[in-house]
Amino acid sequence: xxxxxxxxxxxxxxxxxxxxxxxxxxxxxxxxxxxxxxxxxxxxxxxxxxxxxxxxxxxxxxxxxxxxxxxxxxxxxxxxxxxxxxxxxxxxxxxxxxxxxxxxxxxxxxxxxxxxxxxxxxxxxxxxxxxxxxxxxxxxxxxxxxxxxxxxxxxxxxxxxxxxxxxxxxxxxxxxxxxxxxxxxxxxxxxxxxxxxxxxxxxxxxxxxxxxxxxxxxxxxxxxxxxxxxxxxxxxxxxxxxxxxxxxxxxxxxxxxxxxxxxxxxxxxxxxxxxxxxxxxxxxxxxxxxxxxxxxxxxxxxxxxxxxxxxxxxxxxxxxxxxxxxxxxxxxxxxxxxxxxxxx
Amino acid sequence: xxxxxxxxxxxxxxxxxxxxxxxxxxxxxxxxxxxxxxxxxxxxxxxxxxxxxxxxxxxxxxxxxxxxxxxxxxxxxxxxxxxxxxxxxxxxxxxxxxxxxxxxxxxxxxxxxxxxxxxxxxxxxxxxxxxxxxxxxxxxxxxxxxxxxxxxxxxxxxxxxxxxxxxxxxxxxxxxxxxxxxxxxxxxxxxxxxxxxxxxxxxxxxxxxxxxxxxxxxxxxxxxxxxxxxxxxxxxxxxxxxxxxxxxxxxxxxxxxxxxxxxxxxxxxxxxxxxxxxxxxxxxxxxxxxxxxxxxxxxxxxxxxxxxxxxxxxxxxxxxxxxxxxxxxxxxxxxxxxxxxxxxxxxxxxxxxxxxxx
Numbered sequence: 001x002x003x004x005x006x007x008x009x010x011x012x013x014x015x016x017x018x019x020x021x022x023x024x025x026x027x028x029x030x031x032x033x034x035x036x037x038x039x040x041x042x043x044x045x046x047x048x049x050x051x052x053x054x055x056x057x058x059x060x061x062x063x064x065x066x067x068x069x070x071x072x073x074x075x076x077x078x079x080x081x082x083x084x085x086x087x088x089x090x091x092x093x094x095x096x097x098x099x100x101x102x103x104x105x106x107x108x109x110x111x112x113x114x115x116x117x118x119x120x121x122x123x124x125x126x127x128x129x130x131x132x133x134x135x136x137x138x139x140x141x142x143x144x145x146x147x148x149x150x151x152x153x154x155x156x157x158x159x160x161x162x163x164x165x166x167x168x169x170x171x172x173x174x175x176x177x178x179x180x181x182x183x184x185x186x187x188x189x190x191x192x193x194x195x196x197x198x199x200x201x202x203x204x205x206x207x208x209x210x211x212x213x214x215x216x217x218x219x220x221x222x223x224x225x226x227x228x229x230x231x232x233x234x235x236x237x238x239x240x241x242x243x244x245x246x247x248x249x250x251x252x253x254x255x256x257x258x259x260x261x262x263x264x265x266x267x268x269x270x271x272x273x274x275x276x277x278x279x280x281x282x283x284x285x286x287x288x289x290x291x292x293x294x295x296x297x298x299x300x301x302x303x304x305x306x307x308x309x310x311x312x313x314x315x316x317x318x319x320x321x322x323x324x325x326x327x328x329x330x331x332x333x334x335x336x337x338x339x340x341x342x343x344x
Numbered sequence: 345x346x347x348x349x350x351x352x353x354x355x356x357x358x359x360x361x362x363x364x365x366x367x368x369x370x371x372x373x374x375x376x377x378x379x380x381x382x383x384x385x386x387x388x389x390x391x392x393x394x395x396x397x398x399x400x401x402x403x404x405x406x407x408x409x410x411x412x413x414x415x416x417x418x419x420x421x422x423x424x425x426x427x428x429x430x431x432x433x434x435x436x437x438x439x440x441x442x443x444x445x446x447x448x449x450x451x452x453x454x455x456x457x458x459x460x461x462x463x464x465x466x467x468x469x470x471x472x473x474x475x476x477x478x479x480x481x482x483x484x485x486x487x488x489x490x491x492x493x494x495x496x497x498x499x500x501x502x503x504x505x506x507x508x509x510x511x512x513x514x515x516x517x518x519x520x521x522x523x524x525x526x527x528x529x530x531x532x533x534x535x536x537x538x539x540x541x542x543x544x545x546x547x548x549x550x551x552x553x554x555x556x557x558x559x560x561x562x563x564x565x566x567x568x569x570x571x572x573x574x575x576x577x578x579x580x581x582x583x584x585x586x587x588x589x590x591x592x593x594x595x596x597x598x599x600x601x602x603x604x605x606x607x608x609x610x611x612x613x614x615x616x617x618x619x620x621x622x623x624x625x626x627x628x629x630x631x632x633x634x635x636x637x638x639x640x641x642x643x644x645x646x647x648x649x650x651x652x653x654x655x656x657x658x659x660x661x662x663x664x665x666x667x668x669x670x671x672x673x674x675x676x677x678x679x680x681x682x683x684x685x686x687x688x689x690x691x692x693x694x695x696x697x698x699x700x701x702x
Binding site for chain 2: 090092136139140141142143145146147149150151152153154156157158160161164265273276277280286287317318319320321322323325326327329330333334337
């Protein structure tokens with residue numbers, strides 16, 4: 001707490017490989033790892049209770065179903081971002097890649113290409129940009145912040161090169177795909193984008209918790225040098241997390257195109273901040289090593305709920321959303337910090 | 345090339361380090377010269393400076409004037425980055441400072457008086473300093489990582505600016521306030537003089553006193569510097585406060601240039617441009633050694649690049665693409681891997697660059 005130095009050490013020691021402390025306090029340590037996510041759940045519940053008490057119809061199935069529908073792309077972005085942040089990196093390019101992917105989708109569909117070709121192609125664009133960023137970070141040892149910043153500028157510039165103005169999507173197959181929905185239990189409306197988002201969450205959850213790749217991601221976040229000494233494929237994994245984040249951004253762009261039925265170069269400005277905020281509010285620590293995909297999903301839902309509350313309130317102007325999110329970020333970060341201090 | 349000449353003198357200590365610093369500046373300056381050359385080829389009159397209405401006029405003067413806000417922000421950013429930090433909130437502080445100053449002027453009974461303009465600037469600068477201090481508090485006392493501590497203000501800041509302007513784009517007419525962003529003094533833009541003046545002041549303060557060395561010590565190894573008796577916490581706190589103050593000044597320059605406070609768009613992405621300028625200038629994001637002359641060149645590159653894109657008749661919206669190419673080129677050329685390869689060829693600078701970069 002005294003200087004900058006112990007802070008770095010304390011944050012490092014939170015990785016899953018914190019062997020020395022494990023014997024000392026195993027039971028409460030496991031508690032502690034889930035604590036930030038529990039905090040997110042409490043906030044989520046609190047917002048629901050306050051909203052339910054203040055407004056009629058707030059706790060209706062329709063509002064909650066719309067929460068998933070309106071935030072499907074943010075959930076996907078946050079999931080991809082979780083992988084990168086878990087390794088201790090950051091991805092600033094996701095907002096711009098999302099825009100590039102949605103603009104490309106609209107442009108190609110307008111040019112007459114079949115949806116069956118366009119859909120995989122735009123997701124692939126995200127993967128390729130992610131691969132380029134990963135290569136920059138790895139082969140050339142450029143800091144993730146700068147490499148993804150370059151990726152962000154690159155993708156945003158390409159957007160304007162492809163189409164400076166908004167392109168509506170009229171392709172029948174694509175519109176049919178975007179408009180597909182089903183009613184779960186007769187009331188809960190689920191659209192195709194929600195299904196895609198949930199599939200992404202499930203795949204990410206499996207990858208992180210049940211594969212060697214997932215364990216390696218956590219290990220790198222806990223201590224890159226140790227992971228390397230353990231013989232883990234550090235380089236491959238660190239490139240892969242950017243590919244995953246890029247792919248998620250590409251997929252997010254697809255979902256956004258489905259959501260808005262158009263492609264516009266200025267979509268997703270500052271959306272990378274929303275994604276990072278969702279991940280942090282979801283309990284993932286920015287130095288890496290600690291965090292959960294499901295936490296990030298909860299974080300994205302919290303952001304969505306704040307938006308919903310402000311819409312319900314009616315008299316509150318939209319800029320309060322930003323202030324509230326900033327305040328919430330502050331609370332979460334300080335709480336994480338306090339937890340880290342108590343531990344050392 | 346003239347921009348490089350102060351570099352060796354500002355560089356710390358020995359001749360060998362001096363060589364390394366010049367090596368750092370080689371690629372940025374080459375990029376700047378290349379950009380200027382491209383412009384001159386496409387428009388031979390590009391470098392011509394004439395006197396119009398009693399002040400200098402021409403593309404180089406435009407570059408100098410347009411780069412003023414970025415120069416101020418990048419100056420603070422260099423110091424913050426040197427202590428291993430990063431300040432993402434500068435764009436939000438730019439917006440808040442502009443919003444506060446113009447809202448105060450718009451509500452005052454006498455918007456045209458010099459007193460009103462000065463009071464407005466004073467209030468905005470004090471608030472900006474307070475915001476910077478807040479960031480510094482979160483980083484140095486609470487111990488939150490800089491990137492997330494400043495992310496909080498970056499997210500909330502534009503909301504606060506909107507709150508101040510009530511979501512409107514505030515416009516005012518106040519001749520004294522307009523001087524800061526659009527006026528000329530001794531033939532040069534006031535904005536440029538202010539930015540360069542502050543820059544020179546900080547350069548002298550950091551390089552002619554021990555301050556610069558202390559900042560680098562904190563960036564290279566916080567715990568070692570603390571054990572050596574450096575007040576690491578105070579230094580970190582100070583650089584964040586300064587970054588806020590300079591961003592506030594940049595916000596005033598921007599707002600007075602257009603005489604409007606746009607909470608949504610004022611200083612949008614300026615944090616990224618500033619970080620870019622710092623990195624292009626050869627200061628490592630890992631902290632430690634910093635190069636103010638490098639940042640100076642970096643800012644000029646970005647300002648020239650924006651003007652080049654317009655000059656070539658390309659939509660300014662595509663500018664990010666060119667920025668990406670410049671960043672990629674410069675960072676790749678400066679990357680440890682490439683430097684090792686270059687070092688193999690020019691045996692003079694063997695393993696040193698790697699040591700400096702860490």
